[in-house]
Amino acid sequence: MPDRATPSIGDLAAEVRSKNAGPFWVTMELFMRDAAGYRIVADPAFLNETVVADLYRVAADDVRMFRIPSLNVVKISFPRPVPQGSLHDRDMHAGQHHVPLALLPVPEGTS
Template sequence: MPETTLGDLATEVRSKNAGPFWITMELFMRDADGYRIAADETFLHEGVVADLYRVDPGSVQIFRIPSLNVVKISYPRPVSQGSLRDRDVHAGQHHVPLAQLVVPAH
């Protein structure tokens, strides 16, 4: 049986600039059950995001919005937007590792 990912449980997973020095990702979960999984602090927490994106866990901010079934995550860009080493000026592809994160079996 294939593993379930956060992307499988979401209607949309996206990333975008939050200014020239930050990236924001959003998980729009299909329903309350999916939201409970994505919002579970033992599953998705600052350390997990830090490992996925190679950033300091202390710099990761996670916002859980149950009324919308949304989890929003922000972290500093590894390089400033538009700099010579910036490979994704709009931060539009940063969500992929998060969307591919495997959900633990229940």
């Protein structure tokens, strides 16, 4: 359980969401409240392909990150663990995939 005294990405964001990007990919979007929050999540020293890969148990080489400073948005895509609608799919619309990312603690002194 995360320490709620430590702010998370979700605390700095206006919205963190996930959705299907076709039957084989998930896309997550971090809509940050302001440029300061964006600088934190856009910093590759904090949030990068390896961090996402570890959170979602996918290969880092398969993670795609798009940083959009003019919108204060970071978009992340990676292959779904199982195809959408398959027997073992537990979230057909990928609507809950964002939760581990939203709960990721922000490094001390950056929020």
